[in-house]
Amino acid sequence: MSEAWHSVIEESSFPEEGKLAVKVGGWHVLLARTDDGFHAVNDRCTHQASLLSGGRIRRGAVMCPLHGARFELATGRCLGSAYRDLRVFPVRLESGMIEVAVPDAPPGMDELPVGI
Ligand code: FES
Numbered sequence: 001m002s003e004a005w006h007s008v009i010e011e012s013s014f015p016e017e018g019k020l021a022v023k024v025g026g027w028h029v030l031l032a033r034t035d036d037g038f039h040a041v042n043d044r045c046t047h048q049a050s051l052l053s054g055g056r057i058r059r060g061a062v063m064c065p066l067h068g069a070r071f072e073l074a075t076g077r078c079l080g081s082a083y084r085d086l087r088v089f090p091v092r093l094e095s096g097m098i099e100v101a102v103p104d105a106p107p108g109m110d111e112l113p114v115g116i
Helices: none
Strands: 003-010 021-022 027-034 038-043 061-063 070-072 091-092 097-103
Touching: 003 021, 003 038, 021 097, 027 097, 038 091
Parallel strands: none
Antiparallel strands: 003 097, 021 027, 027 038, 061 070, 091 097
């Protein structure tokens, strides 16, 4: 599946709280800053499809606000639960701009969050 890079936000404008929910190429993306840089994951919990962007980020992981599942932002790996891992999107910095690569094809129903 091919993918394309999209400019999201200037690094200097990134929110202090360390996370940003954005729609990129039809995908709902949670962009987060951790100690090891920026990471982008599909903004959809693999348990019951809640938006993850409302959750707290701590020690490189996001906690789902609905039932508390935790996902490592760098890898998408589900921590401590048996839910599927998150889809991870490539992130890069280009001339001070944060860019995210998402598939050219829009997300299917099983990739979209509920409650939006
Ligand atoms: S919907 Fe995220 S833990 Fe249940």
